[in-house]
Amino acid sequence: MWTAMRTIEGSGFRVQGSGLGGPRGAFSLHRPMVADPGAGDRATEATSDAAAPALDPARQARAREYAGIRRRLFFLGLGIDAVLLIGFLAGGLSAGLRDFAEGLAPADGWWLALLIYFAALGIGYTLINLPLGYWSGYVLPHRFGLSHESRGLWVADLLKGPGFSASARSFPHASLGAASRPGRCPG
Numbered sequence: 001m002w003t004a005m006r007t008i009e010g011s012g013f014r015v016q017g018s019g020l021g022g023p024r025g026a027f028s029l030h031r032p033m034v035a036d037p038g039a040g041d042r043a044t045e046a047t048s049d050a051a052a053p054a055l056d057p058a059r060q061a062r063a064r065e066y067a068g069i070r071r072r073l074f075f076l077g078l079g080i081d082a083v084l085l086i087g088f089l090a091g092g093l094s095a096g097l098r099d100f101a102e103g104l105a106p107a108d109g110w111w112l113a114l115l116i117y118f119a120a121l122g123i124g125y126t127l128i129n130l131p132l133g134y135w136s137g138y139v140l141p142h143r144f145g146l147s148h149e150s151r152g153l154w155v156a157d158l159l160k161g162p163g164f165s166a167s168a169r170s171f172p173h174a175s176l177g178a179a180s181r182p183g184r185c186p187g
Contacts (some may be wrong), residue, residue, distance in 0.1 A: 062144065066140070066144045066146075069140060070136065070140070073132065073135070073136045073140070076132065077129070077132055077136075080128075080129065080132065084125070084128065097117055097120055097121065098113075098117055100116075100120070101113040101114070101116035101117040101120065104116055126158075133158070134154075137154065137158075138151065138154045
């Protein structure tokens with residue numbers, strides 16, 4: 001295997017590439033090389049501890065605390081979602097919501113019933129997860145100084161999200177509904 005080294009113009013970095021391809025083109029960036037007067041023709045890596053930013057231990061501890069809280073909130077959200085899913089399917093809520101949606105839609109409007117079903121499901125899910133979403137998406141970032149968004153803008157973002165995702169999901173949901181209910185499909 002042969003290796004080619006060249007310097008990127010003006011950057012001081014060297015790019016190493018393998019002539020045999022390898023993973024992701026086998027290119028990697030290296031630190032700038034400087035000549036070591038006592039090493040003859042060999043070059044050594046340039047290291048500058050003065051240029052490296054100093055890590056503040058208090059900020060690092062605060063970052064670990066934030067990450068730990070976010071991790072616990074993530075697993076709490078997963079647990080809530082699992083309980084909701086099991087309760088929704090095993091408790092008969094899915095069939096009840098389906099019957100409700102079919103009652104609102106006309107007899108040949110299976111696609112409308114499907115959209116009503118998913119809209120009601122999305123609204124219910126959002127309302128159930130609203131306290132956790134508010135805590136993890138608004139309160140926590142403000143507590144740690146990571147966000148300066150007003151409560152009104154946070155609510156506006158919350159309301160925009162389902163609208164965008166509903167428009168992006170409505171065609172796939174209708175397509176899945178058409179595939180799962182061939183007796184009611186037009187044509």
